[in-house]
Amino acid sequence: MLDRHLHILGIRGIPAQHGGFETFAEKLSLFLVSQGWKVTVYCQEEGDHLGKESVWQGIRRIHIPIDRQGAAGTVIFDWKVSLLAGSESGLFLTLGYNTAIFNIIQRIKGQTNIINMDGIEWRRDKWGAIAKTWFWLNERAGCWIGNHLVADHPKIKAHLATRVKDNKITMIPYGGDKVSDADAALLEPYGVEAGNFSVIIARPEPENSFLEMVTAFSRVHRNHKLVVLGNFSPTNNPFHRQVMDAASDEVVFPGAIYEAPVVQALRYHSRFYLHGHRVGGTNPSLVEAMGAGCAVIAHDNHFNQWVAGPDAAYFKDESACAVLFDRLLTDDTAVLRMKEASKTRFTERFTWEKILREYEALLTQWYPNK
Structure with a gap:
């Protein structure tokens, strides 16, 4: 059986504490481990233990300390992750394109990197002109740098298809848990x-x-x-x-x-x-x-x-x-x-079982040196 190793970039870590992408990364990591994959997730933390590793429910975690808060800290973290991941082997999945320009490292290293392009962030009202420009440029960078793209909605796929060929994009939506009762x-x-x-x-x-x-x-x-x-x-x-x-x-x-x-x-x-x-x-x-x-x-x-x-x-x-x-x-x-x-x-x-199996099929298709 193929020894498959996935590295997940673009999130702040697991177990999930911050939002939808972290929840998805946790669900996908646990599922892939159950299917025999090795999974590495990079975790943003405070402290001085750069490169320290731990294992959580069979998932390898690399802890990266960041001494800045907010968006600046996230940008620094993503840069450090791209550098650190550049020395790894296997397949790479980047969740979000907000710092996709950093993934040029994966491209230069010849690593296969699939990017989930999330929403059209630069259209959001809450961002000022500088932030909107940054997101717009990184969306363009992600489309070019990623070996393959994931869109979580048919309209997002249609939008990305104005940037790259349609066959470079796979549409897989977000998933959720069925709730049949609650207290x-x-x-x-x-x-x-x-x-x-x-x-x-x-x-x-x-x-x-x-x-x-x-x-x-x-x-x-x-x-x-x-x-x-x-x-x-x-x-x-x-x-x-x-x-x-x-x-x-x-x-x-x-x-x-x-x-x-x-x-x-x-x-x-x-x-x-x-x-x-x-x-x-x-x-x-x-x-x-x-x-x-x-x-x-x-x-x-x-x-x-x-x-x-x-x-x-x-x-x-x-x-x-x-x-x-x-x-x-x-x-x-x-x-x-x-x-x-x-x-x-x-x-x-939208069940997680359906979504996660679609992801595994895509990751298997793009795994290098099959």
């Missing part, structure tokens, strides 16, 4: 009852339609709660203050919640999961909501339409969102239909 007692600290609240789980940024959704919900008294998860800093962030000022007393802001059982309970027992993202490919939070059988109300764009399918409810603006609340909060038949549609769509396309 309703975990809802008590938030003052909500199963079925009588809806939920938003996202970064509180303008491009995620927070203001539109909260304002639409708050137009009238609804005898229903809206739980808005996320790190809000109203003192320091004018947009956060604007959202909170627009909220009625039926809107709950519990902050960011990282305990998976609590988040699962909030999804599973909600009446609606609201998804306001306007930019991106296959969004992990939306997939996870569908895995919990949520009825989805989403911003109307081609990214969300493909993921959630035709039976979700869509809005273009605040007024359209308010109309959906007015109609659907009292329509139990529609809610049940939407929940069943989410379950069906999730099972058809």
Whole structure:
């Protein structure tokens, strides 16, 4: 049997603590180890133990200390990882293109590197001109430097196909876990009852339609709660203050919640999961909501339409969102239909088992010196 070794770049490490790519890397690493692969993951940490190694559930981890915080620390980390990985052998998978220019090292070394190109980061409203230029340049660099590209959504693949040939891109979306039950007692600290609240789980940024959704919900008294998860800093962030000022007393802001059982309970027992993202490919939070059988109300764009399918409810603006609340909060038949549609769509396309096997097939195809 071929001795297969995958190196995963582009994330801050495992076990997952930071976001969707870390969760995916953890899932993929554990799956590949179970299939006989060797897997190495590079982990960003504080300290002075450069090159120190450890093993976590059969996965080799190389720890790289970084003494800077935020985006600058991530850029330095990615540079160090590219240098360190340059001396390794096997196959390389880079998650994200934000520092793809550094992967020129893999190209120079003759290493085979597959790059997951994530979303169209340079289109996001939150970035200034310098950051947008950096992301745009790195998207171009990733398209050229990567031996093969992964797009997590058909529209992302279509976008990348304007940069490179279509046959250089494979579309594999993000995955999620099926949630068949959740402890309703975990809802008590938030003052909500199963079925009588809806939920938003996202970064509180303008491009995620927070203001539109909260304002639409708050137009009238609804005898229903809206739980808005996320790190809000109203003192320091004018947009956060604007959202909170627009909220009625039926809107709950519990902050960011990282305990998976609590988040699962909030999804599973909600009446609606609201998804306001306007930019991106296959969004992990939306997939996870569908895995919990949520009825989805989403911003109307081609990214969300493909993921959630035709039976979700869509809005273009605040007024359209308010109309959906007015109609659907009292329509139990529609809610049940939407929940069943989410379950069906999730099972058809987004289970981790399906996603991970598609990745292994692609990695096997591109493994060097087969």
